[in-house]
Amino acid sequence: MRELRTALGQREEAVRASKAFAELIAMKAQVEYGAKLISLEKAESLVRRAHVLVDLAIAVVRLGR
Numbered sequence: 001m002r003e004l005r006t007a008l009g010q011r012e013e014a015v016r017a018s019k020a021f022a023e024l025i026a027m028k029a030q031v032e033y034g035a036k037l038i039s040l041e042k043a044e045s046l047v048r049r050a051h052v053l054v055d056l057a058i059a060v061v062r063l064g065r
Contacts, residue, residue, distance in 0.1 A: 007060060017056055020049040 008014035027046055030036040038046075 008056075013056055017053055021053060024050055024053075 008017060024046055027036075027038065027042075031038060
């Protein structure tokens, strides 16, 4: 996650993106190993966060920002 914050620098999305990434990783591990089932609403929220992170990564790479 340190790399994500470094890559995003001083962008206003940096802290939010870092937290979203951490939550996605934590939830992935819990679901992957069968420790937790999540509701459809929670799954949709996580997918939206993942899309936002992907869009942000594309903007950083394409625009060199």
